[in-house]
Amino acid sequence: MRKQNLWIEKGEQFFANGLSLYVNRVSERFELPEHAHDFIEICYVWAGSGFHYIEDQTIRVTQGDLFFLPVGVSHIFRPSSPNPKEPLIIGNCIFDETIFRFLTLILPLEYGLYRFREISSESDRWLQMRERSGEFGHLFESLLKEFESKRTGYETMMCGLLLQLLIGMERAMNPEIETQGDPAARRMDRIYPYVREHLHEKLSLTDVAQHVGVGERQLQRILAEHAGLSFTALLNKERIDRSCQLLADPSSSFFTIADIAAKVGIYDLKRFYKQFKLATGQTPARYRQEHEVTNDFRREMGNSPSPASL
Known part of the structure; x- marks a missing residue:
């Protein structure tokens, strides 16, 4: 019942020029409502600390945390303090399911993202992970820079960076393999x-x-x-x-x-x-x-x- 009355954000509010991929960096506030989307979202905690309310869970977050949110998952971030000198800064990378399917399903199987193949076939399966050495932050910086500068070929560059981000997330889901x-x-x-x-x-x-x-x-x-x-x-x-x-x-x-x-x-x-x-x-x-x-x-x-x- 809760989702029936939930505010749903539409990708058409953000996507432009035929590119269904959008990136921003924002400071969270207390008055914003919980919401869901008709697009996929990757959220990165750029700085600060606070809480992430996802569905019926409350998760403490700090710099370096990253979340993968499929279509329809309800969530909201809240800073730890109302003091503007202690902001919770979040990076958002949103994209539609067509781009996600291309990067995770259409690429040749032997080069694909195997965990994401499973995830893409399930609904409401959100993920949480944490960067090891700043790798997610560096990719978000590059994504935001490409999106804001819009230099020649930025659309292709952003898709390439998104693929790198997904691969980094795949690795983060198997940390014991990476550091064994x-x-x-x-x-x-x-x-x-x-x-x-x-x-x-x-x-x-x-x-x-x-x-x-x-x-x-x-x-x-x-x-x-x-x-x-x-x-x-x-x-x-x-x-x-x-x-x-x-x-x-x-x-x-x-x-x-x-x-x-x-x-x-x-x-x-x-x-x-x-x-x-x-x-x-x-x-x-x-x-x-x-x-x-x-x-x-x-x-x-x-x-x-x-x-x-x-």
């Missing part, structure tokens, strides 16, 4: 969450090594092998990624750039500007301004019916 006999890979599962939770601190290689339970040289080798980065490069990347999220988030508009720099652990504002421009090609102020213009344009054009999570 590989203690270094298991340690990566502890590195990223710890670094992200302590970005605002003066985090050192020694701190992370002690948390993971390895020597500093061994930690450097693990990072080089599994992340392709030194500790300093990984820390800088995580700090700039997090600052981008805050600058692009409308609910963080009351933070000054100095506030955001401090939140990601860079207390020298000149150094922050230099690192941010080196990584993004823009100043923090310009990056924020461009996202403000994009958000205003979407509201005016009705491209996103509300700033809510889908």
Whole structure:
């Protein structure tokens, strides 16, 4: 009975130009109603913490959690706190069943996504998983960048990125296969969450090594092998990624750039500007301004019916 009176979001509100694939990043609010969709949705917890209400379950969520929601599954995210300084930021990738069937069923069987073949034949089967080393976040960043820039061939690029995301989810559903006999890979599962939770601190290689339970040289080798980065490069990347999220988030508009720099652990504002421009090609102020213009344009054009999570 509950679903009969449920608000149903339609894909036609979001899909445009013949592409049934849409990506956004939003801050959750308390006043938004529970809802279902006539499309498939993958939700990624980009930052913050809160709760995900799915059907009759309540799940605590933090950065790195990911959900696969088939057509018709009811849900809503809620932040842990009403304080706008503690937002719950969610990434949404929505697409219709035609794209999903193509990527999971039409591709040759020997190259297919076997678990998703089973899932696609079932209704109301939602999934929860968690990234090991930032892999879902990196793919969502790329999906959002392609969707917003709309460069030549972005439609094909987005389908390719979605396929990578589905493969990553397939692997996450079989973590024992991915990490069996590989203690270094298991340690990566502890590195990223710890670094992200302590970005605002003066985090050192020694701190992370002690948390993971390895020597500093061994930690450097693990990072080089599994992340392709030194500790300093990984820390800088995580700090700039997090600052981008805050600058692009409308609910963080009351933070000054100095506030955001401090939140990601860079207390020298000149150094922050230099690192941010080196990584993004823009100043923090310009990056924020461009996202403000994009958000205003979407509201005016009705491209996103509300700033809510889908």
